[in-house]
Amino acid sequence: MDLNPADEKFAARLLERLPQDVLRPVDARYLEEPRGRYSGQAGVLALPRRVEEVAVLVGAAAEARVPVVPYGGGTGLVGGQVMPSSPAPLVISLERMAAIRSVHPAENVLVAEAGAVLADVQAAAREVNRLFPLSLAAEGSCRIGGNLSTNAGGVNVLRYGNARDLCLGLEAVLPNGEIWHGLTRLRKDNTGYDLRNLLIGAEGTLGIITAAALKLYPVPARIGTAVFVVPSPEAALDLLALTRDRVGEGVSAFELIHRQGLEFLAEVLPTVRQPFAERPEWCVLAELGLPAGLDPMAVLESVFEDAAAKDLVRDGVIAQSQAQRQELWSVREHIPEANRLIGSISSHDISVPITAIPEFIRRGAEAVAAIGPFRINCFGHVGDGNLHFNVFPEKGGSRDRHENRRDAVKRAVHDLVHELGGSVSAEHGIGRMKVEDLERYGDPARLAAMRAIKAALDPAGIMNPGAVLRVSDT
Amino acid sequence: MDLNPADEKFAARLLERLPQDVLRPVDARYLEEPRGRYSGQAGVLALPRRVEEVAVLVGAAAEARVPVVPYGGGTGLVGGQVMPSSPAPLVISLERMAAIRSVHPAENVLVAEAGAVLADVQAAAREVNRLFPLSLAAEGSCRIGGNLSTNAGGVNVLRYGNARDLCLGLEAVLPNGEIWHGLTRLRKDNTGYDLRNLLIGAEGTLGIITAAALKLYPVPARIGTAVFVVPSPEAALDLLALTRDRVGEGVSAFELIHRQGLEFLAEVLPTVRQPFAERPEWCVLAELGLPAGLDPMAVLESVFEDAAAKDLVRDGVIAQSQAQRQELWSVREHIPEANRLIGSISSHDISVPITAIPEFIRRGAEAVAAIGPFRINCFGHVGDGNLHFNVFPEKGGSRDRHENRRDAVKRAVHDLVHELGGSVSAEHGIGRMKVEDLERYGDPARLAAMRAIKAALDPAGIMNPGAVLRVSDT
Numbered sequence: 001m002d003l004n005p006a007d008e009k010f011a012a013r014l015l016e017r018l019p020q021d022v023l024r025p026v027d028a029r030y031l032e033e034p035r036g037r038y039s040g041q042a043g044v045l046a047l048p049r050r051v052e053e054v055a056v057l058v059g060a061a062a063e064a065r066v067p068v069v070p071y072g073g074g075t076g077l078v079g080g081q082v083m084p085s086s087p088a089p090l091v092i093s094l095e096r097m098a099a100i101r102s103v104h105p106a107e108n109v110l111v112a113e114a115g116a117v118l119a120d121v122q123a124a125a126r127e128v129n130r131l132f133p134l135s136l137a138a139e140g141s142c143r144i145g146g147n148l149s150t151n152a153g154g155v156n157v158l159r160y161g162n163a164r165d166l167c168l169g170l171e172a173v174l175p176n177g178e179i180w181h182g183l184t185r186l187r188k189d190n191t192g193y194d195l196r197n198l199l200i201g202a203e204g205t206l207g208i209i210t211a212a213a214l215k216l217y218p219v220p221a222r223i224g225t226a227v228f229v230v231p232s233p234e235a236a237l238d239l240l241a242l243t244r245d246r247v248g249e250g251v252s253a254f255e256l257i258h259r260q261g262l263e264f265l266a267e268v269l270p271t272v273r274q275p276f277a278e279r280p281e282w283c284v285l286a287e288l289g290l291p292a293g294l295d296p297m298a299v300l301e302s303v304f305e306d307a308a309a310k311d312l313v314r315d316g317v318i319a320q321s322q323a324q325r326q327e328l329w330s331v332r333e334h335i336p337e338a339n340r341l342i343g344s345i346s347s348h349d350i351s352v353p354i355t356a357i358p359e360f361i362r363r364g365a366e367a368v369a370a371i372g373p374f375r376i377n378c379f380g381h382v383g384d385g386n387l388h389f390n391v392f393p394e395k396g397g398s399r400d401r402h403e404n405r406r407d408a409v410k411r412a413v414h415d416l417v418h419e420l421g422g423s424v425s426a427e428h429g430i431g432r433m434k435v436e437d438l439e440r441y442g443d444p445a446r447l448a449a450m451r452a453i454k455a456a457l458d459p460a461g462i463m464n465p466g467a468v469l470r471v472s473d474t
Numbered sequence: 475m476d477l478n479p480a481d482e483k484f485a486a487r488l489l490e491r492l493p494q495d496v497l498r499p500v501d502a503r504y505l506e507e508p509r510g511r512y513s514g515q516a517g518v519l520a521l522p523r524r525v526e527e528v529a530v531l532v533g534a535a536a537e538a539r540v541p542v543v544p545y546g547g548g549t550g551l552v553g554g555q556v557m558p559s560s561p562a563p564l565v566i567s568l569e570r571m572a573a574i575r576s577v578h579p580a581e582n583v584l585v586a587e588a589g590a591v592l593a594d595v596q597a598a599a600r601e602v603n604r605l606f607p608l609s610l611a612a613e614g615s616c617r618i619g620g621n622l623s624t625n626a627g628g629v630n631v632l633r634y635g636n637a638r639d640l641c642l643g644l645e646a647v648l649p650n651g652e653i654w655h656g657l658t659r660l661r662k663d664n665t666g667y668d669l670r671n672l673l674i675g676a677e678g679t680l681g682i683i684t685a686a687a688l689k690l691y692p693v694p695a696r697i698g699t700a701v702f703v704v705p706s707p708e709a710a711l712d713l714l715a716l717t718r719d720r721v722g723e724g725v726s727a728f729e730l731i732h733r734q735g736l737e738f739l740a741e742v743l744p745t746v747r748q749p750f751a752e753r754p755e756w757c758v759l760a761e762l763g764l765p766a767g768l769d770p771m772a773v774l775e776s777v778f779e780d781a782a783a784k785d786l787v788r789d790g791v792i793a794q795s796q797a798q799r800q801e802l803w804s805v806r807e808h809i810p811e812a813n814r815l816i817g818s819i820s821s822h823d824i825s826v827p828i829t830a831i832p833e834f835i836r837r838g839a840e841a842v843a844a845i846g847p848f849r850i851n852c853f854g855h856v857g858d859g860n861l862h863f864n865v866f867p868e869k870g871g872s873r874d875r876h877e878n879r880r881d882a883v884k885r886a887v888h889d890l891v892h893e894l895g896g897s898v899s900a901e902h903g904i905g906r907m908k909v910e911d912l913e914r915y916g917d918p919a920r921l922a923a924m925r926a927i928k929a930a931l932d933p934a935g936i937m938n939p940g941a942v943l944r945v946s947d948t
């Protein structure tokens with residue numbers, strides 16, 4: 001079905017129903033995304049302040065068959081937040097709906113509007129001595145509505161789950177402009193289909209999340225952080241198992257880092273202090289959060305000793321202070337920025353069954369080497385089976401020179417992931433970048449069900465057209 | 475749209491495509507449910523052994539417009555497993571698909587067929603020194619497919635979540651007879667709409683779950699169990715908060731028990747040994763599962779001392795042996811059976827925001843007392859905000875005499891739950907018993923979305939007609 005542009009006539013119609021300052025001239029920043037692969041068209045920009053205004057906007061778009069692009073922090077890496085195709089859309093940014101509506105420490109619940117910046121949600125939890133565990137590189141600018149719409153992951157998934165697992169209830173505007181008041185604070189509610197989880201991860205194609213009831217957790221009494229040098233990815237997995245045998249769910253993060261990442265840091269971010277004079281091929285950043293009565297530094301020391309006896313670790317640094325903890329984390333947290341400065345040919349956010357990680361790393365490197373003389377920075381959330389496997393030009397080489405090999409690299413990596421029973425999008429989502437991958441690797445019965453659901457909830461196809469599903473499909 | 479009966483002609487058509495022994499005469503037990511409120515009609519009974527046979531069955535039913543009732547362990551309490559209305563359905567029991575297909579201890583994953591009995595799944599996990607934490611009264615006979623279809627809860631939700639939270643992937647037959655091969659073992663997979671969570675909790679109305687990849691957990695190194703006498707439900711909540719401040723996620727279960735439950739036990743199950751000579755008005759059963767290095771008995775003793783100083787506990791028994799642990803649990807686990815033997819007028823599986831529990835208990839008792847001289851047994855998973863609030867005749871009174879007041883009791887309790895922002899089905903589901911409640915209390919925008927999804931995935935309306943949604947709706 002053909003859609004119409006968000007033009008001046010449409011804007012005039014919106015202004016009949018909304019306060020004047022809800023609409024704004026479209027600033028260029030709403031039309032760009034971090035990796036510069038997509039750019040959007042300038043239609044109409046709306047900055048609503050209340051869910052009722054979002055409902056009016058979506059209702060008007062449904063009536064006029066105008067495409068709608070929901071906009072959070074704009075930090076997504078798969079082009080879900082910009083629509084390059086015609087007609088020009090209505091962009092609805094949630095940035096003025098950024099309130100923490102309520103905090104319920106006795107229930108371990110916090111209710112935030114979709115535009116709340118992730119770091120502000122974390123801070124509001126800390127203020128009542130609780131933890132909101134979602135944590136990722138963009139937390140200073142990404143917004144919780146976007147985190148939920150993309151089911152964001154990050155470094156604490158191992159212990160606390162994805163964004164999906166941290167949400168109890170939603171308020172959302174559905175594609176027909178109706179408001180779903182689903183902001184429950186209940187831990188258990190078995191009354192019908194799980195609309196919450198359908199909207200989470202739908203990347204704005206089934207509605208706009210406007211607020212969420214989020215789970216909080218007790219702040220672990222004691223935290224311990226270490227970087228361990230491991231002889232191989234296999235050893236990293238064995239070390240994780242050994243650590244979990246000791247402290248169960250007490251392992252909050254377990255991040256694999258390859259030498260290439262440390263070399264990139266040294267090259268483009270030399271002020272980031274590195275833990276080892278000689279950069280090891282593989283190391284892991286491990287963080288424990290333990291209840292009172294257990295000393296995480298003593299546990300890490302004893303884990304190190306036991307692991308060393310089995311040749312699972314060869315060197316290590318256990319943080320002795322909060323400052324040193326931050327220093328170790330700073331290494332991990334600056335790797336994405338170093339990658340950006342170096343400039344990848346192709347970046348892969350993949351997951352495989354945890355036991356298949358070593359095979360993936362080995363065969364992935366072989367497959368990429370067969371295509372060209374590339375450098376690989378493989379790092380990430382090894383305990384979740386989620387690796388970022390990013391491919392860069394050889395030292396001194398230029399990214400542009402290899403643009404024509406980008407598809408071959410991507411295809412080789414994704415074919416391998418698929419063969420190993422993995423996912424070509426572990427935590428970033430499909431957006432517009434991976435629509436073809438979803439078609440190639442997705443289960444046909446599931447894809448048909450997805451298309452049927454999209455057509456049922458958004459028959460005119462106005463919600464974020466071209467994201468997740470191809471426009472002609474819907 | 476009119477449906478056709480699963481008659482001899484339909485059975486004959488099935489036998490053209492399936493091994494003869496897949497079909498069986500309909501035994502009466504497939505047409506009954508535990509509380510005796512619904513009874514099903516005898517159509518055709520199928521006991522498939524492979525997902526492909528399930529696909530043939532559902533495909534044939536879709537073609538012939540014959541209703542399909544999926545059948546697990548038959549333990550559901552809301553009539554989701556029997557269809558009293560015409561035409562007579564095809565009942566598909568998953569009992570012969572009961573295999574544990576694979577166990578992956580290094581990944582903390584187990585793949586089970588839908589017909590596997592929950593206790594057998596738990597045992598398969600134990601065999602590899604892992605925990606499958608779903609645990610509920612019916613675990614010896616309920617089946618994992620039914621647990622997932624109803625998003626079962628139980629005593630460990632506080633720590634590990636509902637059935638939904640314990641599932642990584644599904645294999646299922648969709649209403650068009652197609653097989654969705656979604657048995658992923660991945661912890662992270664952000665590739666499109668969450669069909670898994672849509673089928674979980676859909677009570678067989680959107681397809682038939684045939685197998686699931688389930689999450690396993692480390693077995694806690696040390697377990698401690700206690701029963702504490704508390705002066706009030708408020709004190710129980712404060713005691714939970716105090717215990718969590720001490721051991722974080724280490725609290726595995728926290729169950730509230732009212733004197734009425736203990737009196738029922740004494741009346742109808744006198745061999746169940748009770749912890750206190752004088753039955754207290756309120757007590758809680760608390761269980762801790764802690765990592766090595768922490769002594770749960772010492773923690774429970776110190777919690778008791780601190781709580782006693784604040785008048786949050788007044789007496790207590792800390793289990794000193796595995797036998798005593800089981801004895802304490804036996805009290806909690808026999809309460810549903812005692813309820814059944816006494817015979818309730820109306821049973822309510824409700825949840826409210828945790829802080830609203832004391833108000834719900836107080837006002838719920840008042841509302842029920844205004845209707846008649848009833849006894850209330852209120853017990854359950856207080857840490858989840860989930861209470862079973864069951865109403866019984868006065869001592870010596872008969873259940874039948876009050877049958878005409880059942881609706882009034884139910885309405886009073888559910889109205890209060892709704893007013894407090896709660897749910898009228900916390901863990902049992904909607905089934906056929908609560909369809910009207912869902913219509914009365916459900917969010918209209920969400921209900922419309924549910925109906926659209928049902929119509930999109932099951933346009934002929936063959937899957938478990940009348941469960942969750944009214945037939946005329948779909």
